[in-house]
Amino acid sequence: MKIGVFGTGMVGNAIATKLVALGHDVKMGSRTADNAKAADWVKANGARASQGTFADAAAFGELLFNCTSGAQSLAVLQSAGAKAMAGKVLVDVSNPLDFSKGMPPSLTVCNTDSVAEQIQRAFPDTKVVKALNTTNANVMVNPSLLPGDHDMFVCGNDAGAKGKVTELLKGGFGWKTVHDLGGITSARAQEMFVVFWVHLYGALQTPMFNVHVVR
Ligand SMILES: NC(=O)c1ccc[n+]([C@@H]2O[C@H](COP(=O)([O-])OP(=O)(O)OC[C@H]3O[C@@H](n4cnc5c(N)ncnc54)[C@H](OP(=O)(O)O)[C@@H]3O)[C@@H](O)[C@H]2O)c1
Numbered sequence: 001m002k003i004g005v006f007g008t009g010m011v012g013n014a015i016a017t018k019l020v021a022l023g024h025d026v027k028m029g030s031r032t033a034d035n036a037k038a039a040d041w042v043k044a045n046g047a048r049a050s051q052g053t054f055a056d057a058a059a060f061g062e063l064l065f066n067c068t069s070g071a072q073s074l075a076v077l078q079s080a081g082a083k084a085m086a087g088k089v090l091v092d093v094s095n096p097l098d099f100s101k102g103m104p105p106s107l108t109v110c111n112t113d114s115v116a117e118q119i120q121r122a123f124p125d126t127k128v129v130k131a132l133n134t135t136n137a138n139v140m141v142n143p144s145l146l147p148g149d150h151d152m153f154v155c156g157n158d159a160g161a162k163g164k165v166t167e168l169l170k171g172g173f174g175w176k177t178v179h180d181l182g183g184i185t186s187a188r189a190q191e192m193f194v195v196f197w198v199h200l201y202g203a204l205q206t207p208m209f210n211v212h213v214v215r
Pocket of ligand 1: 095
């Protein structure tokens with residue numbers, strides 16, 4: 001499948017690398033067509049890897065991943081263009097972290113709204129699925145780095161889109177347990193979880209952890 005990954009940071013890199021390893025053709029998008037981090041990624045990942053602007057990645061992908069800074073994601077996707085994203089599934093991995101007042105960060109949107117909802121409202125013809133934002137980038141694409149059973153969460157308004165993303169998370173990325181939290185408003189919970197995640201990170205002094213729901 002052709003997949004567009006918006007983002008040249010560690011999340012975009014980890015997800016794009018995993019997708020190429022799974023046999024997909026991946027275009028990494030950035031503000032500039034010749035972004036140096038994307039160029040390094042292309043060099044390291046062979047013929048299935050390419051780079052371009054956010055608009056190029058949007059036009060290329062049948063499936064899209066938003067791995068950009070949450071506070072900037074709406075602007076990024078607006079630059080990519082609604083037309084190029086229409087009818088496609090967009091996996092939103094972003095967190096709306098605000099580091100402007102230092103650590104710990106606050107959120108640029110929360111409680112009664114979320115980045116994923118903002119995106120879904122701005123792009124009604126795109127099927128937004130919130131996923132993967134609750135773990136470190138390395139764990140996202142390789143859950144077996146941690147011992148035992150631990151969990152991933154998804155939400156979104158389109159059942160078919162959530163089904164496809166869940167299939168990729170389980171069959172491709174190796175997640176055993178994926179909880180469907182419901183419609184896109186549940187992205188508030190997934191995004192606000194990152195505040196708890198940051199405090200756990202501080203307490204544990206490592207990003208290599210996750211949570212498991214027992215009942
Ligand atoms: N790091 C993790 O382990 C982790 C885990 C869970 C969720 N997340 C979330 O995943 C997302 C990506 O995280 P990351 O650490 O890989 O990278 P990041 O530094 O948060 O984001 C990098 C991307 O954001 C774009 N960007 C930054 N500022 C921008 C601006 N002013 N206007 C337009 N685009 C801008 C960059 O564009 P250019 O390519 O043009 O520079 C780049 O592609 C974030 O929302 C983060 O909160 C991260």
